Amino acid sequence: MVANDIVDLEYSRKHKNFSRPRLITKLFSDKEQQYILNSDDVFFNCCYLWSIKESAYKLYVQSSSERFFRPDLFQINLDHTSAEVTFKSFKCLVKTEITKDFIYSEAFWKKTNHLSSTFMLSSTDYAVQSRETRNKLIDNMSLQLGVESSSLSIKKSSNGIPSMYYYDLPLNSSISLTHHGRFGAYSYSLK
Numbered sequence: 001m002v003a004n005d006i007v008d009l010e011y012s013r014k015h016k017n018f019s020r021p022r023l024i025t026k027l028f029s030d031k032e033q034q035y036i037l038n039s040d041d042v043f044f045n046c047c048y049l050w051s052i053k054e055s056a057y058k059l060y061v062q063s064s065s066e067r068f069f070r071p072d073l074f075q076i077n078l079d080h081t082s083a084e085v086t087f088k089s090f091k092c093l094v095k096t097e098i099t100k101d102f103i104y105s106e107a108f109w110k111k112t113n114h115l116s117s118t119f120m121l122s123s124t125d126y127a128v129q130s131r132e133t134r135n136k137l138i139d140n141m142s143l144q145l146g147v148e149s150s151s152l153s154i155k156k157s158s159n160g161i162p163s164m165y166y167y168d169l170p171l172n173s174s175i176s177l178t179h180h181g182r183f184g185a186y187s188y189s190l191k
Contacts, residue, residue, distance in 0.1 A: 001174040002114045002189050003058035007047045007103045008181025011124070016046075027053070027071045035078075047103055052076055052094045055107035056085035058176060059092050065159045102183045106176075114174075114189035115140065121184045129179040137164075137177060137186040144190070164188070 024033055024046065032049055039045045053071045061067055077084045083094045085107065097104040097118070104118050119136060121129050134154050141164060142149040153165045154175070164171045175188040
């Protein structure tokens with residue numbers, strides 16, 4: 001399984017106020033709050049840790065189907081551009097790519113052969129972003145599988161977990177889609 005998250009730094013700077021102390025205490029553990037507040041760039045480190053937590057949470061939901069909002073309970077142990085995230089008996093690895101424009105994180109249990117792509121979107125409209133991100137994933141998977149794009153579709157479970165379908169048959173794959181601000185990304189692995 002694979003899960004991902006992307007944070008557009010410019011968009012977040014305009015729309016998120018991480019200087020609100022109650023927001024930081026709601027999102028991050030005491031240890032993570034210290035890491036953020038002792039850093040030179042509180043905003044960047046909030047976005048960085050948030051991206052890690054969100055990708056890990058998405059992986060947790062895929063594996064358990066349990067949805068809730070308690071990001072502070074997902075504990076991060078950092079190691080350069082990777083992290084280990086734990087919650088109860090759940091444990092995963094998160095690899096993060098940092099650019100001047102975005103932070104992109106992918107969560108998985110062990111190193112997997114998965115494909116991913118980050119890209120610029122044409123709009124900040126949510127529906128447009130969702131459609132573009134889905135279409136880019138479908139186009140890429142159709143090339144990998146050697147099938148027509150029109151034969152593939154993405155359907156969500158009742159818990160919001162996306163799955164790829166070949167006509168009406170679910171593919172044995174793990175997919176994850178994310179978009180934020182000016183950027184989108186997908187990750188997938190074929191089992």
